[in-house]
Amino acid sequence: MNLVKEETVSMKGFTLHGIETLKYKTNTIALKLKSPLQDGTVTKRALLPYVLQSATKNFPSALKLRTRLDDLYGASLNVDVSKKGEFQIITIRMDIANEKYLNEQTPLLEQGLKLMAEILLEPLSENGAFSKAIVDKEKRALKQRIQAIYDDKMRYANMRLIQEMCEGEPYRLNAYGNIEDLDDIDAQSLYDYYKSVLTDDEIDLYIVGDIKVSEVKTIVEKVFRMPDSRSSQIAKTKVSYIPKKIVNVKEIIEEQDVKQGKLHIGCRTNVTYQDDDYFALQVYNGIFGGFSHSKLFINVREKESLAYYAASRFESHKGLLMIMSGIESQNYKKCVDIIKKQLEDMRNGNFTDKEIIQTKAVLKNQILETLDTASGLIEVLYHNVVSEVHRPLEDWITKIDEVTKDEIQAVANKVELDTIYFLKGLEGA
Known part of the structure; x- marks a missing residue:
């Protein structure tokens, strides 16, 4: 089964990934910029993509840039910042109509690539700095994004769990940065950081659609003129996975004025995308807490009615498993005990062939659904860049x-409880 044809081409200072497919009527262009998570730059880096998408040299306002996108048959432009393992990833994505399906033969892909190159390489600048008005506006917007995490108690609990579990590790940092850093960032310091990004970041350009990679390569060579300060071959940034030795399980209990307690538990899986048992971990998580037929959902939520929600997810590049549940405060101990029992059952192989078959079917369907969108396809393929391990999609x-039952059990025995975080309501509130 040939799910996708990806062709990679080394360009001057970045890698082009061309994916030829007839599945979509639009073409998707995505820039991925990768750099290690660091205290001193995390907030600047979170702010940068939003400033870049606001204005360019030839389209010096948000209105003019959006008008240009409208002229390109309503192309859409989105930016995002995330973390994979101990890397902070900037994504700039454009979806644009494929001229093959239009009456007019406008060279839309070329014009879209030209605009994308301008967003990255020629943002609006004033006297060697970004526009102060744009930076101030985006600082306010980023402050609201960070504040939204504190207001959404499920996201807040997950952030606090990671801060406690990964104390002293880069992964503790929030991909959106810190509110307290924002006052120290101005148009000049952000522009100086942007220059270092252009010089040092590992950059990957994905183009997905009904395209010819050879033709795309010619266009990209013409429009993506990287600065001379950038090496023709940027060295890949390596962040080694170092297993953490757990001596004692941390227990953190916080009180806030919340109606529903948030019990979030963190485990070390000691398995990452690079490992041969990564797929066994996927099946493990599906049986344990990933889906509606999982042990957490059935035993914590359905049988005992202890939780409003109960689920788990894992981080592919850091080797973490996060268990999330919303509970009444008085059910805290009972809920923790039942979750620990499910972890133990997985270690002891107390799961059935029926559960394995059902989980594999849901996983495979989930993968195919993800590949049904160009953005999902890019995210899956980008795992290979982050991990420096090439896994063809067919392998998934x-x-x-x-995956066998023994392999799932072997993975289960690698999973170690690390931190229990509980956000409880104020007593008597």
Whole structure:
């Protein structure tokens, strides 16, 4: 089964990924910029993509840039910042109509790539700095994004769990940065940081659609003129996965004025995307807490009615498993005990062939659904860049099918409880 044809081409200072497919009527262009998570730059880096998408040299306002996108048959432009393992990733994505399906043969892909190059390489600047008005506006917007995490208690609990579990590790940092850093960032310091990004970041450009990679390469060579300060071959930034030795399980209890307690538990899986048992971990998580037929959902939520929600997810590049549940404060101890029991059951192989078959079917369907969108396809392929391990997409389906009960149990025995975080309501509130 040939799910996708990806062709990679080394360009001057970045890598082009061309994915030829007839599945979509639009073309998707995505820039991925990768750099290690660091205290001193995390907030600047979170702010940068929003400033870049606001204005360019030839389209010096948000209105003019959006008008240009409208002229390109309503192309859409989105930016995001995230973390994968101990890297902070900037994504700039454009979806644009494919001229092959239009009456007019406008060279839309070329014009879209030209605009994308301008967003990255020629943002609006004033006297060697970004526009102060734009930076101030985006600082206010970023402050609101960070504040929204504090207001959404599920997201807040997950952030606090990671801060406590990964104390002293880069992964503790929030991908959106810190509110307290924002006052120290101005148009000049952000522009100086932007210059270092252009010089040092590992950059990958993905183009997905009904395209010819050879033609795309010619266009990209013409419009993406990287600065001379950038090496023709940027060295890949390595962040080694170092297993953490757990001596004692941390227990953190915080009180806030919340109606529903948030019990979030963190485990170390000691398995990452680079490892051969990564697919066994996927099946493990599906049986344990990933889906509606999972042990957490059935035993914590359905049988005992202890939780409003109960689920788990894992981080592929850091080797973490996060268990999330919303509970009444008085059910805290009972809920923790039942979750620990499910972890132990997985270690002891107390799961059925039926559960394995059902989980594999849901996983495979989930993968195929993800690949149905160009953005999902890019995210899956980008795992290979972050991990420096090449896994063809066909392997995902095959390897999941091949996972055995013994392999799931072996993974279960690698999973170690690290931190229990509980956000409880104020007593008597």
